[in-house]
Amino acid sequence: MARGLSQRALSAAAGITRQAIGAIEAGRMQPGVAIALKLSHALGTTVEDLFGAAAEPVPAPSRIATATIAGRSVAHALDYDHLAIEPAQSQAPNVFVAGCDLAVGLLSRHAMMHARDLRMLWLAMTNRGALDALVRGDVHAAVVHGDDALRRAHAMDDLVPFELATTEEGWLVARGNPLGLRGAADLVATQTRFVNRPNGAGARRLLDDQLRRAAVDPQRVLGYDRELAGQLDAGRAIAQGFADVAVGMASVAHVFDLDFIPLREERCVLLVARDAVRARETRALLDALRSTPYRRDLEALQSYDLTRIGEGIT
Numbered sequence: 001m002a003r004g005l006s007q008r009a010l011s012a013a014a015g016i017t018r019q020a021i022g023a024i025e026a027g028r029m030q031p032g033v034a035i036a037l038k039l040s041h042a043l044g045t046t047v048e049d050l051f052g053a054a055a056e057p058v059p060a061p062s063r064i065a066t067a068t069i070a071g072r073s074v075a076h077a078l079d080y081d082h083l084a085i086e087p088a089q090s091q092a093p094n095v096f097v098a099g100c101d102l103a104v105g106l107l108s109r110h111a112m113m114h115a116r117d118l119r120m121l122w123l124a125m126t127n128r129g130a131l132d133a134l135v136r137g138d139v140h141a142a143v144v145h146g147d148d149a150l151r152r153a154h155a156m157d158d159l160v161p162f163e164l165a166t167t168e169e170g171w172l173v174a175r176g177n178p179l180g181l182r183g184a185a186d187l188v189a190t191q192t193r194f195v196n197r198p199n200g201a202g203a204r205r206l207l208d209d210q211l212r213r214a215a216v217d218p219q220r221v222l223g224y225d226r227e228l229a230g231q232l233d234a235g236r237a238i239a240q241g242f243a244d245v246a247v248g249m250a251s252v253a254h255v256f257d258l259d260f261i262p263l264r265e266e267r268c269v270l271l272v273a274r275d276a277v278r279a280r281e282t283r284a285l286l287d288a289l290r291s292t293p294y295r296r297d298l299e300a301l302q303s304y305d306l307t308r309i310g311e312g313i314t
Contacts, residue, residue, distance in 0.1 A: 003043055014042035037226070037242040041193055048225055065121055067094040067140070070273070074138050076123055092119040095281045098130035099123075099143030100201065100231050101268055102251045103164060103298060107143070107285065110294040115284035124230045128200030134159070134271055140281045145169075145268040146202040153271055160277050161313040162289065164268040165304040168250045169206055171261040172238055181245055181261065184214035187221045192244040194223035195237050203231070203247040206263060210247075250303035269313065286310065 003010075007025075011018040016035055024031055024039075031039065036047045043050060063078045076096060095118050097108050108120035125133060127149040130142035135156070143164060144153060153159055173181050179190045184207075187194055197203040211218055218224045223243065228234050232255070234246035239256040253260035270289060272282045288294050290310035298304045 005043075010039075010042060014038040033228075033237075034240070034242050037193070037237070046223070046225060065094045065096075067096055069096075069137050069140060070275070072137060076121070076138075078121070092117055094118075095120045095141075095284070096123055096133075096139040097121065097141045097143070097285065098125045098133050098139040100126055100130070101143055101145060101167075101249060102231065102255065102301065103268060103304065104143045106294065106297050107164075107270075107288055110288035110291060110297070111284045113293075114287040114291070115280065118281060118284055120284070124232075126198055126200035126204075127202045131271070134273065137273070140272070140276065140279075141285055142271045143268055144271060145266040146205070148205060149202065150267060150269060153269070158274050159271050160274050161269045161271050162286065163308040163311040163313060164270050164289065165298060165306050165309055166265060166267050167304050168260075168262040168264070169203065169247065169266050170250070170263040172235055172246045172248045172253050172256075173244065173259045173261065174238055174241075175257055175259055177259045177261075179244055184210040184216050187211075187245065188216055191222055193242075194221050194226070195234050195243040195246045196224055196227050197231075197234065197247070198227050198229065202266070203234075203249075207247045210263065251301045254301050254303055 005013070007018045007021050011021050015038055020035065031051070036051060040047045040050045064075045065078055066073060066075045068074070074096070097104055097120060105122045108122040111120045112118065123139060127144045127146060130139070131144055131149060131153060133139045134142040144150065153161060171181055173179070179192055180186070181190070181192065186192070196207065208218070211221070228237060231248050231252050234248050235252035235256040235258060237243040238246060238258055250260050250262065252258070270285065276282050295306055295309060298306060
């Protein structure tokens with residue numbers, strides 16, 4: 001009403017049905033992320049301002065997985081990606097591997113080929129979240145990237161790092177860069193729809209650094225407060241037209257056929273607890289890390305330098 005739009009006009013501008021708008025207004029339907037982004041963009045506002053406390057609730061996890069780590073029982077919620085585990089391994093002991101990069105998911109899959117008696121589960125977490133989980137003993141291994149995370153990891157004597165790969169992090173934009181993004185200042189100048197990563201993510205830290213260098217107030221960036229949990233979520237939002245730009249890894253751009261504008265090079269390392277280096281879970285991960293099939297799958301993403309993959313770091 002404030003914009004002078006009828007339900008029909010809003011449905012046309014947002015590209016969703018008039019019935020869906022009516023159901024949302026009447027409280028019969030809670031919009032998902034995609035619809036919420038479309039409506040907020042059509043109305044020139046943010047998801048938070050439009051829906052506030054009425055934003056879509058996070059459903060309770062329907063499944064959890066448990067594991068024993070250093071004598072402790074640990075549980076994590078599972079998302080739908082974990083439902084595809086092969087039946088033969090569904091009853092095997094769980095191994096939790098945390099991290100946000102696509103290389104973590106691939107590593108988990110390949111590790112199960114080297115240890116059929118283990119069930120490797122990728123837990124998508126930010127750099128900070130993955131490192132904190134490993135320090136607490138809530139995961140068996142973590143993959144982190146970026147100077148800040150690596151400095152913190154190297155300062156901990158009870159963690160052992162192994163080289164994984166070097167890659168790049170930068171701007172993710174639609175194919176052809178239709179808005180002509182060149183840097184952080186363009187986020188405001190062109191009113192691009194941005195999607196952010198949570199605090200603790202390397203992408204969030206890189207974005208804040210770029211905004212600071214360009215003297216841009218984060219609150220002037222449309223979508224700065226819209227957080228998507230994972231790298232794949234951000235890439236998918238751009239590929240499906242719900243956002244214009246995000247900060248992410250080069251591998252995500254390759255997966256979703258996006259354009260990529262590099263900002264900095266990142267080292268990715270695999271971390272395990274020192275007292276678990278000889279454990280069978282660690283051996284399975286290192287065997288996979290150093291295997292030709294895993295290297296081949298990473299090379300297919302065309303975004304990793306694997307020169308030192310699998311080497312120990314002293």
